[in-house]
Amino acid sequence: MIILSGEDTTMKTKSINQLEFWISTALYVLALIGICTSTSYGTANAYRFIENHLEYSRLTNFFLPEIFKISILYISFLLINFCFMPQLARKNNVVLNIILTVMVTGVSVIIWMVANTYSQADRLIEEADINHAYAILFGEAFTYIFLLYLLFNIYAYFKERGKSLLEKIPFLKRFKTDILLEIFTSAKIWLITLMVFAVVFSPTRDYEFVVIWLIAPPVNILLAFYSIYEIIPGLRKKGKRFGRYFWGNVVLSILIVLLLLIMLAAFMRNGDALPIALIFTSISLVCITTPLAWYIYKHKFEKQTEIQMLKTELGKSDASLNFLKSQINPHFLFNALNTLFGTALQENAERTGEGIQKLGDMMRFMLHENTQDKISLTREVEYLNNYIDLQKLRTSRSGDIRIEAHIEEQLNSLQITPMLLIPFIENAFKHGISLQQPSYIKMTLQTKEKTLFFDVSNSIYIKADNDPEKLKSGIGLENVKQRLALLYPEKHELIIRESANEFFVHLTLHLD
Secondary structure, three states: OOOOOHHHHHHHHHHHHHHHHHHHHHHHHHHHHHHHHHHHHOOOOHHHHHHOOOOOOHHHHHHHHHHHHHHHHHHHHHHHHHHHHHHHHOOOOHHHHHHHHHHHHHHHHHHHHHHHHHHOHHHHOOOOOHHHHHHHHHHHHHHHHHHHHHHHHHHHHHHHHHHHHHHOOHHHHHOOHHHHHHHHHHHHHHHHHHHHHHHHOOOOOOOHHHHHHHHHHHHHHHHHHHHHHHHHHHHHHOOOOHHHHHHHHHHHHHHHHHHHHHHOHHHHHHOOHHHHHHHHHHHHHHHHHHHHHHHHHHHHHHHHHHHHHHHHHHHHHHHHHHHHHHHOOHHHHHHHHHHHHHHHHHOOHHHHHHHHHHHHHHHHHHHOHHHOOOEEHHHHHHHHHHHHHHHHHHHOOOOOEEEEEEEOOOOOOOEEOOOOOHHHHHHHHHHHOOOOOOEEEEEEEEEEOOEEEEEEEEEOOOOOOOOOOOOOOOOOHHHHHHHHHHHOOOOEEEEEEEOOOEEEEEEEEEOO
16 A cells, blocks of 8 residues: 655645646636627527517626626635635634635525526516516525535535545445545546536526436446446356346346335426436446446456466565575575584484484475475474474574474464465574574464464674674565565565564464
């Protein structure tokens, strides 16, 4: 997971704000051009005035009202998106920003209503009571501005707090951070397009597109994510193909539309918008979202899986070679032979033979079993014990060296990547043991069900300037981190702590 610094986050936010500003400004300029074009070359709304025998002016009955209406929307969006809501989301000056938001909304309602009395003056004479006519225009203006500004606020708040809100959803906690970013981006795009539709289409007529866009995209987005991250992976594990997935999604789509129908039944009598939206939703779920989700999964996740497998194989080969080189090194063999030679001089040949046998078992393990992908945990533990016993021979003459090994005998059938644990123990002996100073090593290994718990701690001492290991880090530690990341992604926890007196390693590993 990549964590951005505060400066990087601030720069990213500024870039997004600049992009939003220029996009909204470009749309505003295009709207102004459209109004000017309709005023100069079109009939605009003149036909309604002519039909009602009213005097019509392009300036006062179309151009100025539309300019005021589109301008107040543009200014209000900038204030809400860049000033008021970011402060509210951060809980800065809450009361002041709420008051300012209400004031902007109220001013917008008044400007919109007054503008409509000029651009829709023909509607005033259609009503018997002029006050009732003004009330209708005010109600339409209030409803439209309220809903549109509510959408502005929802978008601005979601932009500020959307990621943290998504992270709190229990269902999404199972997935990687990527899905949160994808859902966040998709929701933002949907809200942006919904705002554009709401601005473009009139609140009193032709609002079917807004209703369709309010229902269809979020339902399709949710089904797409659920299919990509839940349905398809589950079916692929069972060996099911596209046909099983397609007909399953057809049934699921029918259930979704029926659920929407039940939830929105009370609104169905208000026109054809909802039935059209539900029909469009059902068609898009089956004909667009279902095959598109399959395509995305196949060309994104399966390719990623293939690339990961190639990286894993390459990493395993490279890591195995490096481990072999690191284990069969002159320094280790020289110490081992010196140990056996000293033991042979001081004691009988029984201990010497034991040491040679253990060394032979270790070399055989490294040359043969180390080439396999997985071996039994029992064999890995035997190798660890041989290594520890051989090192104990080397340090047995020093009373100031304390070696404690509590390694459980493994009678289970668990499998592990070979030579995954030895680097931690070898590092402890190499950097934690001094023949001249008091030192210690503690090792524990136990399993519970399919989980392995492994701890190694050792003392730290200051090496002499002529010690060849003084400037070298532990053998294989970086390599084993790489192997764990490649072979046990999301199945291990590695904690390494170092203080002035002790080096400590804890590994939790979920095995097969």
